[in-house]
Amino acid sequence: xxxxxxxxxxxxxxxxxxxxxxxxxxxxxxxxxxxxxxxxxxxxxxxxxxxxxxxxxxxxxxxxxxxxxxxxxxxxxxxxxxxxxxxxxxxxxxxxxxxxxxxxxxxxxxxxxxxxxxxxxxxxxxxxxxxxxxxxxxxxxxxxxxxxxxxxxxxxxxxxxxxxxxxxxxxxxxxxxxxxxxxxxxxxxxxxxxxxxxxxxxxxxxxxxxxxxxxxxxxxxxxxxxxxxxxxxxxxxxxxxxxx
Ligand SMILES: C[S@@+](CC[C@H](N)C(=O)[O-])C[C@H]1O[C@@H](n2cnc3c(N)ncnc32)[C@H](O)[C@@H]1O
Numbered sequence: 001x002x003x004x005x006x007x008x009x010x011x012x013x014x015x016x017x018x019x020x021x022x023x024x025x026x027x028x029x030x031x032x033x034x035x036x037x038x039x040x041x042x043x044x045x046x047x048x049x050x051x052x053x054x055x056x057x058x059x060x061x062x063x064x065x066x067x068x069x070x071x072x073x074x075x076x077x078x079x080x081x082x083x084x085x086x087x088x089x090x091x092x093x094x095x096x097x098x099x100x101x102x103x104x105x106x107x108x109x110x111x112x113x114x115x116x117x118x119x120x121x122x123x124x125x126x127x128x129x130x131x132x133x134x135x136x137x138x139x140x141x142x143x144x145x146x147x148x149x150x151x152x153x154x155x156x157x158x159x160x161x162x163x164x165x166x167x168x169x170x171x172x173x174x175x176x177x178x179x180x181x182x183x184x185x186x187x188x189x190x191x192x193x194x195x196x197x198x199x200x201x202x203x204x205x206x207x208x209x210x211x212x213x214x215x216x217x218x219x220x221x222x223x224x225x226x227x228x229x230x231x232x233x234x235x236x237x238x239x240x241x242x243x244x
Contacts, residue, residue: 006044010217012037017215031062038115038142039066045209045240046140048072051110056099056131057117060086072111077102099127107136107243116236118145119153119191120182125199128239132206135243141206144214144238148190149231155182165190193230193237206241214238 016037023030042048049071055063058076060083067074075093076084084090097103099114100123112131118124124145131141146152154161157180160168165184172180182188200208212221213234224230224237 006037006040008041008212008216008218010219013215013217027062032066034115035063035066038063038113039070041214041238042111042113042140042142043070045142045242046111048111052108053111053113054102054104054109054131054134056102056112056114056127057120058094059083061091061094062087063113063115064091075109100130102130102134104134106133107139108134110136110139111142112139113142115144116146118143118196119148119189120187122189124189124191125195128199132203132241132243135206137243139243140209141241141243142238143196143241144236145191145196146236147193147231147234149192150233150235152235153190154184155188156180157182157184193224193234194227196237196239197224200239200241203241206243209240209242210238212238212240 016033019030019033039048048067051072053067053072053074055074055076058078061076064074064076073093074091075095076091077095077097077099078084079098081096084094084096095103099117099121112135114131118127121127128143131143135141149162152158154165154168157168157172160171165188169180169184197211200211211224213224214236216235223233
């Protein structure tokens with residue numbers, strides 16, 4: 001089990017929030033902290049030592065070191081070569097491909113992980129199904145994504161996305177003289193908590209271990225039981241499933 005037990009306290013949420021504020025200027029700090037936090041969190045469900053992990057939409061590999069430090073063999077897949085090369089040569093064990101059509105056999109990995117990718121995918125629940133498919137029996141699926149109606153749903157166009165994704169994109173372009181990196185309807189989609197919870201409830205090949213607001217302290221997790229409120233305050237929904 002992990003060296004650092006995972007404790008979703010208010011202090012941890014505050015530290016993540018402070019790091020998030022410097023994501024653009026100091027991405028290594030933010031992603032390094034998020035990676036350690038993720039590995040601790042996953043480690044609270046599944047011992048990672050000696051396990052094969054697939055990170056779907058892993059980007060340039062910010063999470064690689066943290067997973068390797070836990071003893072796991074880290075493999076990553078991403079659809080964008082530019083993202084994969086963001087820190088130099090892609091990490092060993094990296095595959096270029098789509099999360100919606102994973103180029104792996106059924107039951108290949110002990111843990112499939114995806115962080116902040118689903119909202120960038122045109123068929124998010126196809127990608128989620130693919131993650132379940134490539135997970136071994138008894139293995140863990142950890143799927144987390146940013147909710148559209150939350151404060152960061154529009155990414156760099158937030159909070160104007162709350163008035164409409166296209167409108168927010170046009171506003172961004174007028175203000176900055178360029179299109180946003182995350183383009184509504186092309187690489188950014190309005191994914192809700194309701195859709196993720198419904199997908200998890202309908203699973204036949206896996207059981208739901210936990211549904212949680214990924215960054216929030218444990219005492220606030222009850223918000224997920226309240227329709228509408230959960231869409232706004234959860235920020236990021238994490239679904240944890242165990243393959244049968
Ligand atoms: C916001 S980044 C998240 C990176 C990392 N997982 C994290 O949490 O920081 C979204 C990533 O998803 C990747 N992506 C988008 N569509 C994808 C797809 N269909 N299949 C796999 N990766 C995809 C992008 O290239 C990008 O690297």
